[in-house]
Amino acid sequence: MVNSIALIGGTHGNETSGIQLIRNWQDFGLPTRFDELNVSLNIANQAAIDANVRFIDEDLNRQFTFERLATPNNAKEALLAQTLNQKFGPKGESNTDFVIDIHNTTSAMGATLIILEADEFHISLARYVKHQMPEANILLEDEKPYLEHAYLCTTGKRGVMIEVGGQPQGVLREDVYLLTEAMAEAVLDFCVAFNNGTLATVQLPECEVFRLGENITFPLDEAGKRTAMIHHALQDKDFEPLLPGMPIFRTFDGHDITWQGESTTYPHFINEAAYFKLDVAFATAQRIVL
Template sequence: MEPVSFSPMSRVAVCGGTHGNEMSGVYIVKEMQKQKVEKIGSVAITTVLSNPRALDACTRYQETDLNRCFTDDLLSSPITDSTPYELRRAHELNAQLGPKGSEEAMDMIIDLHNTTANMGLSLIFYSLDWITLHIYKYMQSKTSTPVRAIQLDMPISEAYSLDSVGKHGFSIEVGAQPNGVLRADIFNMMKEAVDLTIEWLQEFNSGRTFEGGEVEAYIWAKSIDYPRDPVTGEITAAIHPQLQDNDFELLRSGDPIFLSFSGETVKHEGDDLYPFFVNECAYYEKKIAFHLARKTKVTFPSVAVKKD
């Protein structure tokens, strides 16, 4: 069977600081800028510190979450005096790296994130993009770190994160790392993932055919909130110690998920699913204690660069 052909991946953006307190991506981008990394082989690289104001304040964001500002609707909304800073910044980034959905858009956007959850190295993407799946498989074959893929099942028009602006793209999510903190092991895990991505792109551009195959992916199924006081809305329980730090471990019906402040255990009800982003610090405000996913096998075809 003929491989699926794609245009060369010659323009790539590496973005850090979309959340201003997620330090691995910030320092990877700053180091690339310091070393004046603008081209690696056949790949021209644009480095971006996405949210400068949040970065200066070492906060996730200033007015609204920048990583929720890249839907088609928000990018086409008019800018007014009351438009939040992050939405203005999303319009600037869309002009610089996109426009989203256009031929002028970056061939690939890699957006670098940290999580306080114990997720190791994860790639997060929207559609089942053959290029992203090949990079994922390549990473798995080249690193001793466990690598996982999470698919958020929604059309690109509704995709809300910065990586959706490119023709291809994904987020690299690495943890556990506290906000505002830099850990060498987490930094190195992310740096290796960026290096392997660029290595794959160069091999692809040089004319190598990558054989198809099969990988495991986690498909988002639903989000679970903390138990809350019906009157005040305040949380009444914490993540149960048996669930804490056990991202991607199968959660069965009857397994403990919360421990109430009065000492009672709340158990999981329903389908056996895989938790991730367990006790993510930034998700308290979004009323999410953790996400649940189904694990599936994804088959993808061979790919090669289009011949002139």
């Protein structure tokens, strides 16, 4: 049973769809079909929202490892993480069955559900959401055990992230908002079906899932200065196949750099603004079926 669900927006203060969805449901109520669920509606980082920035001092969504939670740190988000961990967790001994954290990306990823485990629950969730929303993408980040992730959602016994784009930071797009709302409702619909035992009577077909690979960084010179930008042929092609030899970067002196991987990959978070300072150009993924 999923007895307690925390729905969270505003983990990043300039990702507005989740913030607005939480506020709307606070003001107008959840759809009545979710009345049987115990759902709390939460805003994570109000200070960052007020400043319309991703974070004030440090990324809140990278604070939730056991090590960081146990290490004294006066950064605003580190202190906030302590409070949120007690509210939703504590991590590893959580009082919350399921944490659903809502995000936006500037990349053209559409409506993406990020799961951190490929167990029976999350495979069923992925299949259910994909069945409800054929346009949805499922991203599996199981490169490490669930509790080793630094994400806020891991304060729950189970946790997922909803990631919807592309949307510029600090603004609200209706189409992106509606996709966010639809995916949040699909996840809650799954919780209702899971609790009622009706999933066993439904044959959910296997679905396409993208398993996270590695981050690809921009080309840099010896001084650490960027020498290229995302190639126009790759821009906005999130989750589309990238074959060896296809262009990924255009250097500032006008030359193409091609994908040198040995096989086809599926790029995502392409040219994500939040990763600009980290020189991350995109992430790769393997296409699998679960």
